[in-house]
Amino acid sequence: MDTDLDQNYSCTNLYDHRPVARVLIPLAYSIICPVGLLGNALALHVIFLNITKLNSITLYSANLAVSDILFCLSLPLRAVYYGLGFHWPMGEGLCKAITLLFYVNCYAGVNFMTCLAIDRFVALVFPMKLTKWRKVKNARLVCIAIWLLVLAQTLPLLTIRLTKKEHDNNITCMEYPNFEGLFKGLPFLLIIGVGIGFVVPLVTIIACYSILTRKLRLAAKSNRLTERSGRTKKARGVIAGVVFVFMVCFGPYHLDLLQYMIRKLIYDPDCKELQSFQISLHITVCLMNLNSCLDPFVYFFACKGYKQKLMRMMKWQVGTHFSSVGRTSHESSGTGDMRASRRNTGMTMNNVREAQ
Template structure:
């Protein structure tokens, strides 16, 4: 299932503006969404860029190397930054009532950024869940596996796999000549079969499989934490803090993205006449949950600051590093200035002596 609204706004067609055309619900051209959604996306984009750049700067500028958990969180921030950097183009598209003014390259790249964010985020959280599972359930036997180098390699693999999973977006996303709409142009002769195959494959790969893995690991993590508390065993401080932050980030992702995935599954069922979309208002709810999911890219860095004690400590240390660096630079400049003045004075004294 492509992670993209499958509904066709009224502006994308010159057909009769009825409630449904070819079984697809349509929008009124004067719908409030064309004014509210662009403003919402603009705010999300601005906040997301500022906050995620801040998170990446903290992780990159800190003098200590990132832990395994921090590598995964920085990878999550990078995926969020990629998304919010592309969202202003989509905001303009909505404001123009789904008329695409940016050319075919961006018509492919902007949807690609959204699908990449969804895939990379959920599979990064799969890595995070597995890491926490190994750290708390099998802490002794898997210590050699949980290394920063392996975490970086795992992130590279995730990005590579996500690019492959999103190749259909780059292939089929095109601009329609009749109304300059950016849409999925599947081959006419096999349109239904191609769309169905892509939808079913992506439902399994982008939602069902990762959610099952995350659910399994989370249950084991919670069970391990309960056992440690019951047995009066103290979990190592850093591991416990990292686990708390990651579980909250995981919960935030599920709250933001699961409703959209569920609606997309219902939408897929409706396309095979199992459900009637307009009767169940699937079209409207799909749009609402789609745009609500963007909020996750802003929520993550806020959670790092509010919940992550280690992250707040890193922030203070980074600012302290920068302050010390400025002081040392200022001191060096002052020393050089004083030295230059001293040399100048000595040269003047020697000149006067010769005279």
């Protein structure tokens, strides 16, 4: 433990990437935060508009959206911290609050995405046997249990000091070197955390996707209509979306943490290795933050109302654009062309209706 502390204080190169980080990381957060807030707020809006049709999948989606919104709310102050060159002038209490908000909603999101994948799996593979587990009442209990579990896992962060004064008088917040040397079993604890928080959910989701894909492939061979079913496409879309978000956003961070903790168990990494780990952590945490922007793609498959609302918004934007172009063109060509155009449009719409 003393060796870790001594090395931590002797390493003066841990934040040498400050000039690049203070520009790129706040820039990334300035994009992730508004996009994540908008996409998840739209999901909540759609879900509450259809509150009478609430089911297990929309309930998990709503909780995922809430966790993403809270997650995004922690990003502006983190962006300020990075913009100031890894300096936190806002005190220990606010650092703890932001850290708790960050990790609680990160791992709540992981668990709710796992629930979405399991729900779609059960709905198609065991539609009759396990239907009672997908009732809204049971889904509510699962959501409450997830929030309590994640809080229990992260509340211990409030008992330790998360800020640290560096050799250059900068105060860092929520940085890995601030935890090193606090207790001897830190690598073991973090490895267990990676296993529970990432490996178990990932294996569960991949298993659901693999079994479901195999079942659908076998069903498609015997019945072509099964392959074209909107329900099966929805299930595969939800689980594939969750796997994609897991691999892109959560995979790099947890694998990076895992490899360094394994090295810590074998030998004491030097300052150069610790600095490389610091840089990689800042990059992979940015990727992990990206999940709040990618989760709306999961809602696109999970929530029918979300997909319809998004498509209507896109059509309205495109329609508005072409209407403005059309008006300019018609004004220059005269009213006779305008009337002819309207007649042609009316004929075309009638033909489409007849074809439908």
